[in-house]
Amino acid sequence: MPNHGGELDSVLRALADPTRRAVVEMLAVSPAVVSELAAPFSMALPSLMQHLRVLEDAGVVTSEKHGRVRTVSLRPGALDVLHLWLGEQRTPAERQADRLGIHLTRSAPKAT
């Protein structure tokens, strides 16, 4: 079994916080500047910046500074390592259900 090791450790730790997950949820919709990301939280800006740093260190987000404005984006494929690992942990019964689902999708009439 492959061991995605340190990368998975840091991605999982980064996501194990509701504020950081809420930031990821916002960024999944579109990139945002730091003040937009801060708006929904009753949190001092330095605390939010700290959360962003954890997400960036884990490779979940990237950011770019233009003038005085920092724009944060979800790094494409950032969560793939976790998605992949999760897929590998399907139990035999779940895999059987997956195969049935694929069979049914293939047998279904095409969407029009």
Next chain:
Amino acid sequence: MPNHGGELDSVLRALADPTRRAVVEMLAVSPAVVSELAAPFSMALPSLMQHLRVLEDAGVVTSEKHGRVRTVSLRPGALDVLHLWLGEQRTPAERQADRLGIHLTRSAPKAT
């Protein structure tokens, strides 16, 4: 956006450790007794039991004691909350790629 809150926090924190992920990987193959789970690790049994407790508290595994033997299983669907959350974080570009994938699966000749 739905907030799976505390459940996700504890599942993510439980998985953010390589020993606990290795245990999940073993249990995805089949349930195992504690001594089998301990075998690959050079770790005192109480430390492994502590890891198992974190996984059980997070609802990732369940265990049953028969006589002196404790058997640990992956809880079916335990990782679904995380799978679901990850799916929700697909960016618009990734969603488009997903739809293309479904279209190609449906258009493909059936497996024989």
